[in-house]
Amino acid sequence: MRLGMITLDTLDPTPVATWWAGVLGGSLSDAGGTGEFVVLSGAIPGINLGFAKVPDPTPGKSLMHLDLDLEAGEDREALFASVLAAGATHQAHHEYPGIQWDVFEDPFGTVFCIGDAHD
Structure with a gap:
């Protein structure tokens, strides 16, 4: 499966x-x-x-969302700028030792994250 x-x-x-x-x-x-x-x-x-x-x-925060990982060498700021230019809104930035990610919402209310690659 x-x-x-x-x-x-x-x-x-x-x-x-x-x-x-x-x-x-x-x-x-x-x-x-x-x-x-x-x-x-x-x-x-x-x-x-x-x-x-x-x-x-379903109202409120969805129990499922997309986690999009940055690829090696990908420019975080350029990617964020392109997503924002496409109509997304930035909701939050989070950091823990060894990993960081940002929360966005698409123009239709769907929450998604873009962060460091998951091992």
């Missing part, structure tokens, strides 16, 4: 998926052609991101 997809609930999957495709790359497909479930593939090797239309997303 392997993780094949991480699915995010949203009121309108297409614009959310399009935003993430703009940030991460990859390609979008509309499963079923109804706009109710959009899949982003090729952005994260071996894992698809799904965006599911729901009538009422």
